[in-house]
Amino acid sequence: MWDYTDKVNDHFKNPRNVGKIDHPDGTGEVGSLACGDALKLMFKLDDQGRIKEAKFQTFGCASAIASSSALTEMIIGKTLDEVEKITNKDIAEYLGGLPKQKVHCSVMGREALEAAIYNYRTGKKWDKAxxxxxxxxxxxxxxxxxxxxxxxxxxxxxxxxxxxxxxxxxxxxxxxxxxxxxxxxHGEQAASATPAKKPLTNLQRIHLIEDVIDREIRPALRQDGGDLELVDVDGNTVKVRFRGACSGCVVSAITLRDVVEARLKDNVSDEIRVEEVK
Amino acid sequence: MNRTVYLDNNATTKIADEVREAMMPFLTDLWGNPSSMHTFGGQVKKYVEAAREQVAALIGAADPQEITFTSCGSESDNLAIRGGAEAMDKPPHVITSKVEHAAVSGPCHYLEDRGFRLTKLDVDPLGRLDLDTLRREVKAGKTLTSIMWANNETGVIFPVGMIGEMVHEAGGVFHTDAVQAVGKIPMKVSNLPIDMLSLSGHKLHAPKGVGAIYIRRGTKVKPLILGGHQERGRRAGTENVPYIVGLGVACNLAGKHLHEENTRVKTLRDRLEQGILATCPGARVNGDPSCRLPNTTNISFDFIEGEAILLMLDDRGICASTGSACASGSLEPSHVLRAMNVAGVSVHGSIRFSLSTYNTDKDVDTVLTELPKVVKRLRELSPFVS
Incomplete structure (x- = not known):
């Protein structure tokens, strides 16, 4: 059971400024159904450039709803220059604090605000990229x-x-x-010396590939109930089969490229190409 | 505060009055040690043995000596899996499913980290086990297979008889975590190819802190707790007499309530489920409706989030649970629903209602009055609906 503050509970049970604005000056949308929370924030400015109206819609848990509601209260009546300074910590503090596992809800609020301001200034939809x-x-x-x-x-x-x-x-x-x-x-960038790459024999290369899969790739996949099987090594082409949760995972193609191939490129050779065998 | 409507019986149950009363003498006058030579202590031993008979009777064990008392269902699972694997002649291939309780998947991963081969079986979108893979995998070597009898989140029942047969034909050992099944569905382990079975007291109206494991005669298990002769050397430590007595009485009661569980309670569950589906658009049941525990329903609501639903129900005095990521503090939704590939629009919005013989028609009415309002309110807030 979460130890929510009275203020979080109040904003969850009686959220302020729920809904949409017709012809808003800025709209920010962040999060997704798949991620488990999402927030759409809209605002309208008055003649002095102050936010006169702010509304939100949230898909998410109690603290996500409360953070969104709190954010609208915090920004109404302020200029964009003022609200730009709002951090996720400000939102959490406004609510009297959030459980540490729920801090991301306040970050989602700040992100939506940023996205809405970006939309107002550029006319474009904000995108993470x-x-x-x-x-x-x-x-x-x-x-x-x-x-x-x-x-x-x-x-x-x-x-x-x-x-x-x-x-x-x-x-x-x-x-x-x-x-x-x-x-x-923290200003302590780890000076990770990349191992010198010298030509490997076929056998050494296969051993190294196995080793990198065992040491660097498999543990990461297993954390999510997945796994990987090395099927074959043909020159620079490494053939693998996803197992467990990875097989059939919607992001397995990304995992293949950004994890499996990237790690093997880093550790074995830039020439490595990874193919998935179904 | 409203009257509490408790529909979270797969999490824990109310302690039955009969159970509490049966325990009281052992918390007051009869506090002796059952291992003592003197009459004062030794006299309590017969109550421990009576409880063993009551547990054996509920699950249909041939011999009460096949029952070992533990501290909880999780201990029983650990004993079966760790103790079972270590007692086998050579390290077995461990087979389990992707939808097990952590008390089973935890010890299975513990064995995997120590070099045991581990296979985790998939389930289909209805939560049914991939028996074809099991049939293939059991033959790949001597296995220790641990598959739950019924799933705690969806109530889906696995065909343990068929599973046990496959395991036994290939010479393996079969354990089932029956924590959710015992007391809810009839069973007779003596007629089934089951070597070990875990059960828990607090899921059937005994207090927390007591469980048991059925170990079929002839099955080898290495004890986890050493240093005493109690429980025939399978579990050292002075017996938790009051709780063991409570578990026995609870098993006896569960046996008496079994018919009601599968008739009146099932009817209540069905009415609740049908009522929710009829009054809440975008609601869908998770899990095979044709093979489920009589007391459990797991329902997903599109486009809204489970923790929010749960807390709004809580505010109205209704206790349920959710497979939502947000409620658990992890960021991923329930491993069971993910293994079933529940759609992205609803995987974060699942609610489990689990009933017991203490629930009434009025409880169901309360949910059917309040839940549609909660769902409607959260949908109004959701950016994906309006």
Whole structure:
């Protein structure tokens, strides 16, 4: 059972400013059904450039609804320059705090606000890709977003990062990348010396491929109930078969490219190409 | 606060008055140690043995000595899987399903980390087990197969008789986690190819902190807890006499209520389910409706999120549970619903209602009055609906 504050419960049970605005000045949509929460935020400005109306629609848990509701209260009457300074921590504090696993709900609020402002200023629909490269594919979180969340929430560990923005909360393949971002934010970029690549014999190459799969790829897949079987190595073509949860997973093609192939390229050779055998 | 409508009996159950009363003497006057030589202590041993008979009777074991008392269903599962695997002549191939309770998947992964081969069987969209793969895999070597009797989230019942036969034909050992099945459906393990079976007290109106495992005569198990002769060396530690007595009485009661569970309770569940489907658009039942526990229904609501539904029901005095990611603190929804490939629009919006003999028509009426309002309210909030 979550230890929600009275204010979270109040905003969940009596959410403010629910609905849509006709002809809004800015609209921001973030999240998705698959991710488990989503927020659509709309605002309208008055003559002085202050937000005179803000409305939201949220698919999500109690704290997602409460964070959205709180956000609308926080931004009404303010200029865009003022609301741009709002961080997810401000939203959480406005609610008297959120359980640590629910911090990402406040981040979703801040993201929707950012998306709506972007929409107002450019007339375009905000897209994650605008602000960086997607690192966590399960939840579609970009490097820029992760850096920002890590900085604003003084994130120290992977668990804190996942709580704050969901990154790494799915298959876990991106955890090493996330750790690097955390380290970078702390100014301690790990000087990871890449092993010198020298020509390998066929047997050495196969052993190395097996080793990388065992050490780097399989544990990540297993965290999500998946697995991988090495079927064949033909020159630079590595044939694999997904097993468990990975087989039939909607993002298995992404896993193949961004995890399996990427890891083998990093560790074995840039020439490696991975093919899935069904 | 409203009257509490408790529909979360697969999580835990009310302690039956008869159970509590039967336990009281052992919390007051009869506090002796059943292993003692003196009369004061030794006299309680017969109550422990009577409880063993009551447990054996409920599941249809041939001999009460096949029952070992444990602290909970999870301990029983751990003993069966870890203790069972370690007692086999050579490390077995471990087979389980993707929809097991963590008390089974946990020890299976523990064995996998120690070099045991592990296979986890898929289920289809109705939650039914992939028996073809099982048939193939059991033959690949001596197995320890652990498949639940009934699923805690959906109530789907697995054909343990058929599974056990396949396992036995190939020379393997079969354990079933029957924590959700015992007391809800009739069973006679002596006639079934089952070597070990786990059950839990608090799922059948005994208190938390007591469980049991059926170990068929001749099945080898290495104990997890060493250091005493209790339970014929299978589980050291002074017997938890009051709770064991409570479990015995609870089993006895469950046997008496079995018919009602499969008639009146089932009718209540069906009325609840049909009523929800009729009053809430975009609702769908998860799990094979033709082969389910009589007390369980798992329903997904499109475009709304389970924790929000649950907390709004809670606010109206209704206790249920959800497979939603948000409620568990993880980010992924229920492993059971994911294994069933439940559609993305509804996988985050599942609610489980699980009934018991203590539920009434009025409880169902309350849900059918309140739930449609909750669903309508959350749909108004959802960006995917309007």
């Amino acid at each position: 605008i602000e960086g490269d997607v690192v966590c594919h399960c939840f579609g979180v970009t490097d820029k977003e992760i850096e920002r969340v890590a900085r604003e929430n003084n994130v120290q560990t992977l668990e804190e990062l996942t709580n704050a923005c969901k990154a790494g909360g799915g298959c876990g393949n991106c955890l090493p990348e996330l750790q690097k971002i955390i380290d970078r934010v």
